[in-house]
Amino acid sequence: MVHRMTSPSGAPASTATGPYLQVNDLKVRFTTEDGVVKAVDGVSFAVERGRTLGIVGESGSGKSVTSLTVMGLHNRKRTQITGQILVGGRNITAMTDDQIRRLRGRDMAMIFQDPLSALHPFYKIGGQISEAYRIHHKVPKSIAKTRAIEMLDRVGIPQPQKRAEQYPHEFSGGMRQRAMIAMALVNNPDLLIADEPTTALDVTVQAQILDLLEDLQREFNSAVVLITHDLGVISQVADDVLVMYAGRVAEYGSAEQVLRAPQHPYTWGLLASVPSLHGNADEDLLPIKGNPPSLINVPSGCAFHPRCRYAMLNGGPCDIEVPELLRLSLSDEPGHVVACHLPERQRKTVYEQEIASVGVAI
Amino acid sequence: MLRFIIRRVLLAFFTLFAISVTTFAIFFAGPADPASMMCGARQCDPVAHERINRILGLDEPITTQYVKYMKGIFLGRQIGDIECPAPCLGVSFRTREPVTTILARSAPVTLSITVGSAVIYLVVGVGLGMISAIRQGTYMDRAAVGVSLVFASMQIFFLGLLLLYIFVYGYGWLPRPQYHPITENPLKWAGGMIVPWLTIGLISAATYARFSRAQMLETLSEDYVRTAQAKGASKLRVNFRHAFRAAVTPIVTIAGIEIGGQLGGLVITETTFSMLGIGRQAVNAVNNLNLPIIMATVLIAAVAVVVANLIVDVSYALIDPRVRLS
Numbered sequence: 044m045v046h047r048m049t050s051p052s053g054a055p056a057s058t059a060t061g062p063y064l065q066v067n068d069l070k071v072r073f074t075t076e077d078g079v080v081k082a083v084d085g086v087s088f089a090v091e092r093g094r095t096l097g098i099v100g101e102s103g104s105g106k107s108v109t110s111l112t113v114m115g116l117h118n119r120k121r122t123q124i125t126g127q128i129l130v131g132g133r134n135i136t137a138m139t140d141d142q143i144r145r146l147r148g149r150d151m152a153m154i155f156q157d158p159l160s161a162l163h164p165f166y167k168i169g170g171q172i173s174e175a176y177r178i179h180h181k182v183p184k185s186i187a188k189t190r191a192i193e194m195l196d197r198v199g200i201p202q203p204q205k206r207a208e209q210y211p212h213e214f215s216g217g218m219r220q221r222a223m224i225a226m227a228l229v230n231n232p233d234l235l236i237a238d239e240p241t242t243a244l245d246v247t248v249q250a251q252i253l254d255l256l257e258d259l260q261r262e263f264n265s266a267v268v269l270i271t272h273d274l275g276v277i278s279q280v281a282d283d284v285l286v287m288y289a290g291r292v293a294e295y296g297s298a299e300q301v302l303r304a305p306q307h308p309y310t311w312g313l314l315a316s317v318p319s320l321h322g323n324a325d326e327d328l329l330p331i332k333g334n335p336p337s338l339i340n341v342p343s344g345c346a347f348h349p350r351c352r353y354a355m356l357n358g359g360p361c362d363i364e365v366p367e368l369l370r371l372s373l374s375d376e377p378g379h380v381v382a383c384h385l386p387e388r389q390r391k392t393v394y395e396q397e398i399a400s401v402g403v404a405i
Numbered sequence: 406m407l408r409f410i411i412r413r414v415l416l417a418f419f420t421l422f423a424i425s426v427t428t429f430a431i432f433f434a435g436p437a438d439p440a441s442m443m444c445g446a447r448q449c450d451p452v453a454h455e456r457i458n459r460i461l462g463l464d465e466p467i468t469t470q471y472v473k474y475m476k477g478i479f480l481g482r483q484i485g486d487i488e489c490p491a492p493c494l495g496v497s498f499r500t501r502e503p504v505t506t507i508l509a510r511s512a513p514v515t516l517s518i519t520v521g522s523a524v525i526y527l528v529v530g531v532g533l534g535m536i537s538a539i540r541q542g543t544y545m546d547r548a549a550v551g552v553s554l555v556f557a558s559m560q561i562f563f564l565g566l567l568l569l570y571i572f573v574y575g576y577g578w579l580p581r582p583q584y585h586p587i588t589e590n591p592l593k594w595a596g597g598m599i600v601p602w603l604t605i606g607l608i609s610a611a612t613y614a615r616f617s618r619a620q621m622l623e624t625l626s627e628d629y630v631r632t633a634q635a636k637g638a639s640k641l642r643v644n645f646r647h648a649f650r651a652a653v654t655p656i657v658t659i660a661g662i663e664i665g666g667q668l669g670g671l672v673i674t675e676t677t678f679s680m681l682g683i684g685r686q687a688v689n690a691v692n693n694l695n696l697p698i699i700m701a702t703v704l705i706a707a708v709a710v711v712v713a714n715l716i717v718d719v720s721y722a723l724i725d726p727r728v729r730l731s
Contacts (some may be wrong), residue, residue, distance in 0.1 A: 116634055148637030155635075160628040164727055167651055175636040208728045226636070 046159070061132070062153075063266040064113065064234050071105075071198055071290075073113050076338040082108040083289040085126075089134035092233065096268040097281030097298065099274065099313060103335045107268045110236045112267070114153050115143035130234060149179040152227035153309040155197035157243040158219035161295035162211040169195070172226045174326035178228050184261065194225035205261025217248035221255065228259060235260070237270045239275060253280050275315050286310050288289060289346035292368055306371065306381035306390055308351045311398045329398075338362050344386060355391060359384035406729055408655040409722055429471050432696050437697055438461065439498045460485030495697030504701045507686065512705070514584045515682035517594065517672055518601050526607030531656060532615025537614070538621030538652075539644055544655060549710025556611035565677040573600060573602070582590070582678040605671075607694040609663075617656050624652040654724050658717050665713025670718050677728045685716040 070085035083105045087119040090096045098106045109383060111117055113128050115135055128135040130151055135143055155161035164172060172194055173187035182185070188207070195203035199222040211219055222242060227235060237256065241249035257280055260267050271277060277284055277298065284301040286294040294307040305311055312331035336342055348354040348361040355361055366382040373387050383390065440457040441449040458464045460475060461484060473482060474495065485556035487501055494504040533553070537546040556564075572579040583597040624630065625648050633647040670684025683702055690698035722728045 114635060116631060144634075144637050144639065146637070147635060153635045155628060155632060157628065161632045163629040163633070163647055163651075166727055174638070178637050178642075179638075212727050226632075 051143060054110075057090045061129075063090045063131055064090040064268065065127070065129040066113065067127040067129070069109065069128060069301070070110065071108055071117070071125040072126070073338070074123070080338045081290050081341060082110065082338055084341075085284075086287070086290070086292055086321060087126075088285050089290075089294060090234070090268055092266050093260065093278050094266045094282045095257075095269055096260070096283045096289060097277040098268060098270045098285045099272060099277055100287035100293075101272060101335045103153060103289075103338065104287040105338075106287050108290075109239055109291075110153070110238055110268060110270055110289070113234075113236065114147055114151060115140070116147075116153075128158070146338075147181075149174055149226055150228065150232055151236065152232040154223050154227050154235070154237040156239040156241045158216065159211060159243075161223060164211060164220060165280060167208055167210055168214065168222050172207070172222070172229055172319045175226050178379070190229060194229050195222065196223045198228075198259075198374060199381045200225070216244050217251065218249075220244060220252050224252075224255065224259070227303075228263065231263055234266045234268070236270070238270045241273070242271070242273070247277070250279075256280065274302070286313070289341050290366075291337055292378075292380075292382060293347065294381045295368070296341070296376065296381075300376050300379040304374070304376070304379075305346075305394065305398075306379070306387070307383050308353050308385070310346050311394060312350075315398055330390040345382070353385060356385060356393075406722065409720055409729055410415065413715055413718050420623060420711050421707060424711075425475070425704060426471065428700055428703045428707075429474065430467065432700050433463075433470060434467055438692070438727060442694060443498045443501075444486065493700035497698060499693060504697045505572055507698065508701060508705065511681050511683050511686040513586065514675065514680050515668060515671055515684060517587070517598050518519045518605065518671055518680070518682065521595075521598050521602040522605035522609065523664050523667075525602055526613050527660060528611035529606065530610035531617045531640065531653070533610070534614040534617030534619075535621050535644075535649060535652070538618045538625060541622060546618075550618070553611035555615040556607050557615065559608055559625050561604055561608060561673045562677045564608060565600070568604055569678075582680065584680050601674055603679070604677075605674060606686050613656070613660070616659065620652040621648060624648045629650070644727070650724065657720055657724070661713045661717035661720075662710070665710040666706070668709035668713075670702065 053115075056247070059089070066089070067087050069083055069086045070081070073080040073082060078114070086105070086109060088096060088098075100106045108117075112122075112124060113130070113135065114205065117124070119140065124136055126136065130146060133146070135146075138146075166174075169188060169191045172191035173184065176182070176187045176190050177184070182190075192203045192207050195206055199216060200206050200221050205213070206218075206222075211222075214222060220243075224240075235256075240256065241252050244252060253276060256267070256269075259265075269276070269281060281298045284296060284298050285292060287308060288300065288309050293309045294301055296306065301310060302314070305314060309331070312329070315329035316331060318328060331350055332352075336346060336349070342349050342362070344360060344362040344364050345351070345354070345366050353362070361384050364384070366384050368380045368382045371379050371381070371387060385393075433445065439649070440454050440463060443457050443461075444450070444453055455463075455464075462470055465473075476482065477489060477493035477495070479491055481493045482489055484493075484496050487496050489496055489503045489505070492505055494508070496503050497507060499508075507647040533549050536662040537549040540546050568579075569582070573581055579599055580596040582600045585597050587594040625644075627648075629651075630643060630648050633643045638647070668683075670687050672684035672688055673683060675685040676688075678710070683705065687699060689695075689704040692704065
């Protein structure tokens with residue numbers, strides 16, 4: 044069943060100006076020798092132009108697979124994809140490889156985690172950026188080159204003329220990520236997916252890159268999907284937050300809702316394992332015990348139940364039934380949905396008594 | 406870039422110098438007695454023995470001999486009554502012919518076999534490996550992997566004889582292997598070379614197919630290939646401009662060194678097809694203890710390997726900008 048999703052913090056979507064990216068009940072499966080990997084299992088979300096969705100989760104939660112599927116970067120012969128991915132109203136999942144290729148880099152672009160390995164070591168920075176431009180614009184090399192230098196200047200690279208003639212290994216980490224951003228934005232894409240764009244960078248550079256992304260988003264009015272495991276990054280730039288676990292959505296809402304009034308024990312776990320400058324220094328962090336599950340053998344019921352310290356509190360069906368993604372009924376939080384068997388009232392008490400104090404106070 | 410090349414060239418010269426000194430010392434200071442071999446008679450008359458030694462300069466200190474030998478390479482020299490023009494590599498103890506003349510006959514044979522077969526195995530092998538990698542897991546890929554395993558495990562003398570029996574003596578589709586100078590009749594040259602080319606070409610193509618398939622698969626999973634796809638680059642562009650260029654670097658290294666080594670002689674191939682190339686010449690020389698020929702062969706092989714390495718280094722720097730820095 045396909046149910047439509049609107050972004051939690053945005054105005055209710057009208058049919059004419061709906062969200063730019065809309066994902067409905069997306070399922071991605073890989074067949075391997077060990078069995079079928081359910082990398083993404085029924086994920087829905089929406090991002091409007093000018094807004095940022097943060098997707099959070101541990102490694103293997105399906106966040107990167109989701110973004111690569113949106114970009115159409117999976118080998119279709121080895122991947123089963125069902126559900127809908129609407130980019131500007133066009134359904135990616137129904138398109139041919141070549142049709143998606145034409146959108147890629149022009150309407151939707153992607154920034155990768157490690158800019159050193161994501162840039163080609165043999166080609167000059169300027170050449171790699173102008174290549175991205177020339178793939179989608181029939182212009183002479185000189186014009187594309189001017190455009191590349193312009194972009195390098197725009198992302199804050201000093202002496203862009205000279206830097207365009209250099210190779211990736213001659214750039215520092217932060218500069219490389221700026222170049223990567225310049226490459227992604229050279230065609231003014233409406234959708235930008237950033238997969239852990241700051242993870243490989245120094246902490247001091249991280250903030251600069253996030254600022255730059257925010258500036259550019261304002262300038263180009265693009266929809267941004269930011270994938271990260273860093274809740275600090277999320278609190279800084281995201282409008283909406285999607286928490287993923289084992290390929291499913293655990294919690295989805297506006298950044299305010301998810302970070303200030305988190306509902307899912309997994310979100311609590313993520314929040315409680317971030318150290319805070321303002322919190323009580325003597326209070327221990329509460330790490331989530333165990334490891335993320337194998338996506339070939341997803342635990343029965345709620346996939347998080349083996350690691351959840353509150354599972355079965357109410358003798359609920361945590362290990363039997365997959366929890367549905369439901370709206371909150373006690374508080375008035377439009378768009379905030381959570382997949383947890385614990386009764387809302389009980390979640391509230393547990394959060395206030397046990398988690399909020401450790402809390403990050405982001 | 407220029408400094409890089411100059412440094413490599415100097416290093417190459419030093420290597421060659423070291424090799425020439427070592428070979429010279431081993432061969433000419435060794436226990437072999439060329440004078441009695443040149444003497445002809447079974448029991449050499451001591452006076453004649455002495456005379457030959459003097460003519461060849463073998464009674465002189467080894468350093469003087471080395472200097473004369475090296476000078477001969479660049480300027481030519483007179484050995485006894487034999488005129489040996491530059492580049493002089495000594496004279497054969499058996500035939501009194503300058504070694505250079507002997508090598509001038511055998512080198513083109515080896516060079517023809519090496520270059521021709523290299524074209525075949527590089528084009529077929531690398532091409533097949535790349536296509537299999539791009540179509541990984543398809544029937545075409547599996548067939549290519551299987552066939553290349555069969556050919557990679559074959560021996561030159563086995564496949565060579567097989568081709569000879571079937572295509573040359575059996576059906577008569579291919580001409581008998583024989584060396585004709587390319588300058589006289591290029592068609593005849595190619596015809597006489599086709600069976601050796603196919604033999605080495607097929608066997609080495611199998612190895613190159615497996616190696617380049619592995620390289621290409623590794624490169625195709627690199628992040629920068631995904632970046633190229635994310636830009637919207639076409640499959641052709643992704644596979645060639647982004648993946649192939651990176652995958653080809655290690656292949657260039659292997660091929661360069663291998664071709665360099667082959668130029669020093671292809672003993673098995675030359676023997677299988679009864680062609681007198683450098684390799685067979687050297688084996689004959691070893692059997693006769695004909696030191697000047699052995700020495701010259703070792704030197705030529707060393708030059709070939711060193712030059713091939715130099716070319717590999719330079720082309721590596723041309724392909725990969727990161728190499729130029731270090």
